[in-house]
Amino acid sequence: MAVEIDDFFDEPANEKLENSNGKDVRLGRLALPNPIIDDLRDQNLPLGVLIPLKTDQEVYQDHYISHAYITRVPTKSANNFVTLLRDLSNAGNANTLPHLRRCAKPADLPAHLKTQLMNDTPTGRQIHTSKSTWIYVVVGESKDFSRVELLELLSEVEGVEKEPFLSIIPVPMMAPTSQIQAAMWSAQFWPTVYRKNNPLGPHPGMFARGTEDIKNDAPIWIALAHRVALQAKEAGIGEAMGAVIVQRNEKGAELVGLAGDARHYQQNGFGFENNPMSHCVLRAMSMVAQKLVRYERAVADQPMERPILEFDAFQDTPMLELEKECFEQEHPNKDGYLCHGLELYSTHEPCVACSMAVLHSRMGKAVFCCHMPRTGGLSADDRPDGGGRGLGLFWRRELNWSLLAWEWEGDGVPDLPLVDPTTHV
Structure with missing residues (x-):
């Protein structure tokens, strides 16, 4: 800039x-x-x-998009699910997306995701058209997880749908280097955190x-x-x-x-x-x-x-x-x-x-x-x-x-x- x-x-x-x-x-x-x-x-x-x-890392990040699993669980069960994810990460699937908010309310999702999720299933419409008791969770990069394993994990969480929601979305692989970039990514991909530093170069x-x-x-x-x-x-x-x-x-x-x-x-x-x-x-x-x-x-x-x-x-x-x-x-x-x-x-x-x-x-x-x-x-x-x-x-x-x-x-x-x-x- x-x-x-x-x-x-x-x-x-x-x-x-x-x-x-x-x-x-x-x-x-x-x-x-x-x-x-x-x-x-x-x-x-x-x-x-x-x-x-x-x-070079900042230029690299401008072109590098990864893909991540997202799911949704009842808000009261979110901590339990994140704990289960951490236990799964101990097996070698560490969180590689710390710059993305782990949990996001339905109202905080980017507009295009809201539109997509509202029209997917009746449960999705209900979640997005009333005061929600559900929360969305970023699981991690799709390459690091087995869909079968994640579905089994979700089945252990109280209150999850009979057919658990699990989807893949594009996400930026690197952390944002400015508040402006974080806001852009929050609108384009997923709620993103800017930690007032630049992990890819000189501090702003x-x-x-x-x-x-x-x-x-x-x-x-x-x-x-x-x-x-x-x-x-x-x-x-x-x-x-x-x-x-x-x-x-x-x-x-x-x-x-x-x-x-x-x-x-x-x-x-x-x-x-x-x-x-x-x-x-x-x-x-x-x-x-x-x-x-x-x-x-x-x-x-x-x-x-x-x-x-x-x-x-x-x-x-x-x-x-x-x-x-x-x-x-x-x-x-x-x-x-x-x-x-x-x-x-x-x-x-x-x-x-x-x-x-x-x-x-x-x-x-x-x-x-x-x-x-x-x-x-x-x-x-x-x-x-x-x-x-x-x-x-x-x-x-x-x-x-x-x-x-x-x-x-x-x-x-x-x-x-x-x-x-x-x-x-």
Whole structure:
């Protein structure tokens, strides 16, 4: 679900500036002054929209529907029946649908189920047209139970019909990740419980706080990424793609590194087209690392010497004016681990290799503008043309690191040349 960014800011957290038209401009003081971005800070950049990415499990759940047995018993016998079900579960049929209400009154069923059950049998009509003394119960996934066993179990319950009611309905397999989704499923499938968490990804509160942290100054970093991207294209060293790395603390957000794409750069006549190790994200992270090494060697009173390489595949030496200006500035946190907790802003969604590098460098947040559905590594959305689901590398249970990630939509940034959808970024 998109998080709308409005124009309201608390007065103490902002500064008043005047643009060239004499109009008051309110900008969050989150982007700390820096000659590289001061002109962007002075502009009234549109704030845009930050859209949290879905994890692979969240995308998976959107397509995965299971089937469950439901039955009905007299309300006074409901506890007894649920106990019998639990005893049956001890044999290996554990409840796999804890997000669905175990018991539901006839009046609480979705409208289509009420209509169906009212017309099935005379008993059903009676139950749904008068004050009911019956209650419906979700048994569990149909694959986990034998119909014969369930009918035998129901025959042991006091007051059950001579021919017990037992039906199969479609149900969502995964738990809802929002109150809105729970309400939708309650209307479409069965009364559903939202437990104010997200078992399939970041807690909604994490995304809400993360959005609040970055929403005021994200347009500045996005605009800077576009600026260095255009420089890379104009210089002929790569595609129009750029990346910016930012550190945020209680004082605000400070620029740490930036880089344009350099996949076409030929060093001393050596090189090859579409060098994947010269993507803008990898280059930006390498420059951050070099700043840390530079500081460590200075403290140890050792010169900063680059290795002599006939050809450097990573092309992590600053080549563009913006890169050089940023690289000359010191790292604001010289004791940090590479990019631990830092924020990445890029013009395009990083490819799988760059996305894994983002994880290994321990980034805290990532924001990109152009979704790359065929080659991107952060998003888990379905790939077109039967390409399967994306990897959703920003948040996967089997990996030892995760981060928050958004797609950014907005105006106020220069148009970039279109790239082939199969391009890796």
